[in-house]
Amino acid sequence: MTFNIPPVSTVMDDLIRRRIDSRTKPPGALGELEALAFTLARVLGTPPFQATPPEIRAPRLLIMAGDHGVAEFGVSIAPQAVTRQMVSNFLAGGASVNAFARQADLPVTVVDWGMRTALDDERIIDARLGAGTAAFHQGPAMDRNCVEAGFEHARSLIGRLHHEGTNLIALGEMGIGNTSSASALMAALTGHPVAACVGRGTGVNDIQLARKKALITQALRRHREALFDPIDTLAALGGFELVGLVGAILAGAEAGMAVVIDGFMVSVAAMYACAIAPEAREYLIFSHQSEERGHALALDWLAARPLLSLGLRIGEGSGAALALPMLRSALAFYNEMASFDDAGVTV
């Protein structure tokens, strides 16, 4: 399936720039917030311009969950069962992402893209593509149809949110072993050496880290014929929740939403979304740079400047939730600050 992403409208760029520059402050004095306000005004602004201030409406944090066959091979500090346990924790409101999302008044929704075993809870959105992926060093993680089906699910999920008035989504993930999958995907897409794309994830020791690199290297070699196409690469090395993330990013951009990117996994999904449809890039806001080795390089590849750098290494969407108040502040200055003319300030 293909996504029809409209290139972000640039017709208002001059007006937006002029509005930012005519607020009562020295030029550029709000630093990165000015770039953020520019992006948000561009993506969220609706004509007639200036008459309707751009605003964040019904924002939603989606946590994409899925399990990874490679997690059985000692690449994480935690067993696969923790994915599902953490999903229960998200539903109970007890994870770090819940604390930050509450602060930010940001509702959280969990989507199951393929945990090993489903959780029977009606609050979870069922987008299951399987019961955990196969270990990618032994064979393809999934088949190509799963990627296509995942994109379809993502489009209908985002379509529902769009219908409800949501114009901004924040994305997070939960899947034990998914730093391995994301690192492999990143190495395949960028050609960077495996060592530069692989980090300690949940905090693995040196032995586990060496094993992680070896398995990823083995997987890249095994699937080398598939790595010319982003969809085939996602099938060979991906995770169900990573496919869901790529689909949600593409569908969010297609619906004209601002899409807030979290840490390493969501950034790698953003790389694939942009490889599939480069128009998606202008809809993305990068909340933070995590501690994970590889994230800085991934952000470079995306020409992204993250808002925060807090040394997080947690995922879940925690960084995206933390950044939301800052997004609101950027729009608040844009919409509420007086102009030099109105305030009678003469410089």
Ligand SMILES: Cc1cc2ncn([C@H]3O[C@H](COP(=O)(O)O)[C@@H](O)[C@H]3O)c2cc1C
């Ligand atoms: C208790 C716990 C809570 C988490 N919340 C997010 N992650 C994070 O850790 C996982 C990726 O790291 P790795 O590839 O090393 O498994 C993902 O699920 C990510 O969201 C967690 C991990 C654990 C153990």
Ligand SMILES: O=C(O)c1cccnc1
């Ligand atoms: O960058 C992230 O989001 C991250 C890093 C380590 C573990 N889990 C998530």
